Amino acid sequence: MSNLRGIETFVRAVEGGSIAAAARQLGISAAAASQNLGRLEKELGTRLLTRTTRSQALTAAGEVYFAQVGPLLDGLAQAQSELSALQDAVQGRLKLSCAVAFGRHMVAPLMPAFMARYPRVHLEMLMVDRNVDHLKEDVDASIRFRHVLEPGLVARRIATAPMVFCAAPAYLQQHGRPTTPEDLAHHPCLAFRLPLDGRLMQWPFLRDGVRFAPAIQTAAVCNDIDTLAALAVAGAGVARLGSFIANPLIAAGKLEPLFLGSGGRGRTRADPEPLEYFACFRDRQHLPVPVRVFVDFIAEALQDHPLLRAPVWPQTA
Structure with missing residues (x-):
């Protein structure tokens, strides 16, 4: 491996999809990365990548070379990390x-x-x-x-993380306390929209080992959980929050939890599904x-x- 920098540039360009991506990972300019790759191809006497301003692709020789040097480069990085660990200097x-x-x-x-x-x-x-x-x-x-x-x-x-259904004390005093998951259909609910695909996150429960998501009355939607918690504290409705957000608000008296260990009794008993x-x-x-x-x-x-x-x-x- 007389041209280790060129090999590293080549592997990172393939993994990242472009020479510019390789340059970012290596902390060098795109021009320097291109030069590294050019010197490697000259040394090997063959073209490894076909490049245009908009795309790149492995040549047949590039595919063979990448299959061989990719694992070797990973092994070198792993060896360096392991050596640092042996020296009690994780870095x-x-x-x-x-x-x-x-x-x-x-x-x-x-x-x-x-x-x-x-x-x-x-x-x-x-x-x-x-x-x-x-x-x-x-x-x-x-x-x-x-x-x-x-x-x-x-x-x-x-x-x-346990999931906690909760609402402000003033809200519960005015609108009453839901006692089963099915009661949520009659209360304004504060829902989280998943940024990944735009779906509303379900509010699932477990009843006798069976998972189900009751119908809810969606009053407000947000893609930020802390905003939904603030709405709940202000009395806007029922929220479903992770315990790491809900517990401090409950301890401060700003929210009250619902369905704790119950979600109903007897045949209607249900527990919030954790995350x-x-x-x-x-x-x-x-x-x-x-x-x-x-x-x-x-x-x-x-x-x-x-x-x-x-x-x-x-x-x-």
């Missing part, structure tokens, strides 16, 4: 994508402790409620809830050390976290 970049509300309320508060433990890891956080492309957006790991998992990624469950969160990454076999230590850290930190427990409330109706 490198960690670009993390995370669902907005969970990232804001659960992940971000834990990051100072992670950064103190691994001061040589450079952290970048991308907070979005959509699926990111790990390759094209150069993301090392993402935290997603189950509904937006996708094939091709390794997923490790790191947390389960599971996963850490996702591309390759289990060649996992960079910063990603590995982060996933282990976040899974341990979230285990039995007080904000991931069902709220305590004297009323259980």
Whole structure:
């Protein structure tokens, strides 16, 4: 590998879909990346990519070469990360994508402790409620809830968040308290729109092991959970919030929980279905050390976290 920089540029260009993407990953200009690739092709005596201003494609020789050098380059990166770990000096970049509300309320508060433990890891956080492309957006790991998992990624469950149906005390005093999921059809509900596909997120329950989503009366829709929580506090209706958002508001007396451990009695009993969160990454076999230590850290930190427990409330109706 006499031209390692050229090989790296070639592999990143194929993975990222363009020379410009390779340049961004390597922290160099597009012109420098193009020169690296040109020198590699000259050294090999063959064209690896056919390039136009709008597209690129592997040549037959490029396909053969990529199949061989891609794993080798990953192996070199893995060896360097493993060596750093052996030297007790975990270092490198960690670009993390995370669902907005969970990232804001659960992940971000834990990051100072992670950064103190691994001061040589450079952290970048991308907070979005959509699926990111790990390759094209150069993301090392993402935290997603189950509904937006996708094939091709390794997923490790790191947390389960109880879902809390709640409303403001003034609202419940004026409109009454729903006692079964079916009662939600008669109350104004504050719904979350999934940015991924524009669908409204369902409000599922489990009754005798069967999952069902009751009909609801949608009064307001938003793509931001914290905004829906604010609407609920202001008395606009019933909201479905993760425990990590609802619990502090309940403790402050701003919201009251519904359906705690019941959602009805006897045959009508139903429990809100919890929301599971996963850490996702591309390759289990060649996992960079910063990603590995982060996933282990976040899974341990979230285990039995007080904000991931069902709220305590004297009323259980």
